[in-house]
Amino acid sequence: MTTERIYAKLLPIIQNYLPEDVSPDEVDPDKDLTRELNINSAHLVDVVLDVEDAFDVEFANDDMESLRTVNDAITIIQNKLKENQ
Amino acid sequence: MKKRVVITGLGIVAPNGIGLTDFEAALRAGTSGIRFFPKLEALKFSCQIGGKPQLSQEKIDTYLSSLQQRNFNANGILYGIIAGMDALKDANIKPADPEAEPLWDFGIIFGTGTSGVDKFREAIYQVDEKNVRRLGSTTVIQTMSSGISAYLGGMIGAGNRVTTNSAACATGTEALLLGYEHIASGQASQMLCGSCSDDGPYLWGGFDAMRVTTWKHNDQSEQASRPLSASASGFVPSSGAGAYLLESLESAEARGATIYGEVLGGAINNGGQRLGGSMTAPNNTAVQKCISKALENSKVTASEIDYINGHLTATIKDPVEIQNWCEALQRSGTQFPYINSLKGMIGHGLAASGSMEIVATLLQLKHNFIFPNVNAEDLHPEIENQVDSNRIPQKTIETPLKTVAKASFGFGDVNACVIFRKI
Numbered sequence: 001m002t003t004e005r006i007y008a009k010l011l012p013i014i015q016n017y018l019p020e021d022v023s024p025d026e027v028d029p030d031k032d033l034t035r036e037l038n039i040n041s042a043h044l045v046d047v048v049l050d051v052e053d054a055f056d057v058e059f060a061n062d063d064m065e066s067l068r069t070v071n072d073a074i075t076i077i078q079n080k081l082k083e084n085q
Numbered sequence: 086m087k088k089r090v091v092i093t094g095l096g097i098v099a100p101n102g103i104g105l106t107d108f109e110a111a112l113r114a115g116t117s118g119i120r121f122f123p124k125l126e127a128l129k130f131s132c133q134i135g136g137k138p139q140l141s142q143e144k145i146d147t148y149l150s151s152l153q154q155r156n157f158n159a160n161g162i163l164y165g166i167i168a169g170m171d172a173l174k175d176a177n178i179k180p181a182d183p184e185a186e187p188l189w190d191f192g193i194i195f196g197t198g199t200s201g202v203d204k205f206r207e208a209i210y211q212v213d214e215k216n217v218r219r220l221g222s223t224t225v226i227q228t229m230s231s232g233i234s235a236y237l238g239g240m241i242g243a244g245n246r247v248t249t250n251s252a253a254c255a256t257g258t259e260a261l262l263l264g265y266e267h268i269a270s271g272q273a274s275q276m277l278c279g280s281c282s283d284d285g286p287y288l289w290g291g292f293d294a295m296r297v298t299t300w301k302h303n304d305q306s307e308q309a310s311r312p313l314s315a316s317a318s319g320f321v322p323s324s325g326a327g328a329y330l331l332e333s334l335e336s337a338e339a340r341g342a343t344i345y346g347e348v349l350g351g352a353i354n355n356g357g358q359r360l361g362g363s364m365t366a367p368n369n370t371a372v373q374k375c376i377s378k379a380l381e382n383s384k385v386t387a388s389e390i391d392y393i394n395g396h397l398t399a400t401i402k403d404p405v406e407i408q409n410w411c412e413a414l415q416r417s418g419t420q421f422p423y424i425n426s427l428k429g430m431i432g433h434g435l436a437a438s439g440s441m442e443i444v445a446t447l448l449q450l451k452h453n454f455i456f457p458n459v460n461a462e463d464l465h466p467e468i469e470n471q472v473d474s475n476r477i478p479q480k481t482i483e484t485p486l487k488t489v490a491k492a493s494f495g496f497g498d499v500n501a502c503v504i505f506r507k508i
Binding site: 016017020040042043044045046049 | 150151152155156219221222223
């Protein structure tokens with residue numbers, strides 16, 4: 001799956017968890033999920049569960065640790081999809 | 086010097102009415118909130134009826150964002166949030182600004198019996214399937230007992246004491262008295278108090294197994310809950326939430342708040358599961374002491390009580406409760422106060438019963454009426470022997486009310502009684 005297609009599928013998932021004072025337009029690949037997009041850090045686990053369902057992958061504990069930005073998520077998903085093949 | 090405490094806001098999510106206007110209309114009309122639940126029949130419950138507030142998605146959307154509703158499965162918390170936020174609004178108090186300091190003089194004591202039973206069930210299945218990692222981030226906050234006070238605390242920005250109490254069916258009445266004491270002793274100026282309860286088979290099943298719910302009225306739900314009646318055959322399980330904004334009189338007067346009534350005082354005690362009391366049955370001496378002590382603490386004589394909102398669950402214990410009131414007040418026959426039970430309309434709301442009944446009590450006090458005892462047309466002979474039937478209205482009556490009593494009794498031999506007065 002291309003980076004663009006992954007991003008297109010990932011974007012609405014992330015937008016679901018934005019607090020009310022962050023506009024959905026502010027999401028871009030370089031943004032830090034908790035520090036810049038203000039997603040409640042407790043919600044990161046929910047973002048990951050939704051990603052797992054959408055892409056049919058499973059994050060390991062160290063994947064969670066390396067997840068900071070939208071780009072990190074895309075990289076992790078790409079690697080998982082390769083492993084699945 | 087104790088501070089005087091008044092009620093300046095109410096909120097209600099009941100099986101027969103959501104919001105004060107609909108609930109008061111339902112009280113006056115004697116509207117039932119009991120329905121048949123096919124799921125209870127499918128699960129082979131003896132009692133296949135119950136009470137559950139009817140909330141539209143549109144209503145829920147005005148209290149919880151779509152993000153808050155994701156993976157949310159805790160009815161009691163939902164009912165408590167709506168009742169609590171409605172009480173705040175009714176009292177004309179605004180939540181703290183998101184960027185500002187919390188409200189340091191505003192606290193919350195909001196009780197429940199269990200929290201997020203349905204969410205807990207989901208979690209148990211996930212864990213047993215070795216899927217603990219899939220529980221998500223909100224399982225804890227929905228299933229912790231203090232979930233309801235935690236949700237309300239954040240929505241309001243409460244900065245004083247924020248906690249959850251639990252005293253079985255006396256939870257709501259206990260919450261009110263704990264909040265009253267906190268304000269009376271000068272430690273807060275406003276306390277949002279109340280209680281809520283989950284519903285459904287996983288909460289009601291235990292009561293079904295105990296055979297304390299009725300199995301005789303599955304095809305006539307509106308006649309099923311029969312407090313004070315000779316044909317009472319067990320309670321009907323129910324749910325919902327009631328909330329009250331308690332406030333020091335000086336704070337209420339300073340901001341020109343509407344006052345429903347003053348909390349004169351009350352008492353909470355325990356029968357110690359002695360002298361006939363047990364885990365599930367009341368010690369009558371303790372019940373009478375609780376009522377007497379509530380009067381004493383309120384500096385009110387028994388003759389001043391105009392009206393009693395009873396606990397009266399529609400079990401064989403109703404005549405015993407009446408006897409306890411007669412003994413404690415030393416009043417009977419035509420001299421007995423008016424008395425009624427909300428449970429005839431909405432069943433037994435368990436941990437939410439006391440708070441929904443307190444809201445009903447305060448609406449009657451404020452608007453000078455007494456709602457009808459539905460399904461009590463065949464009064465229990467042991468009750469009729471003690472209290473004149475005119476004191477147990479079958480139809481709504483309009484009558485001036487000044488001083489009223491509300492009591493709740495629960496498993497664990499807990500008792501709570503509060504006295505309100507119009508000012």
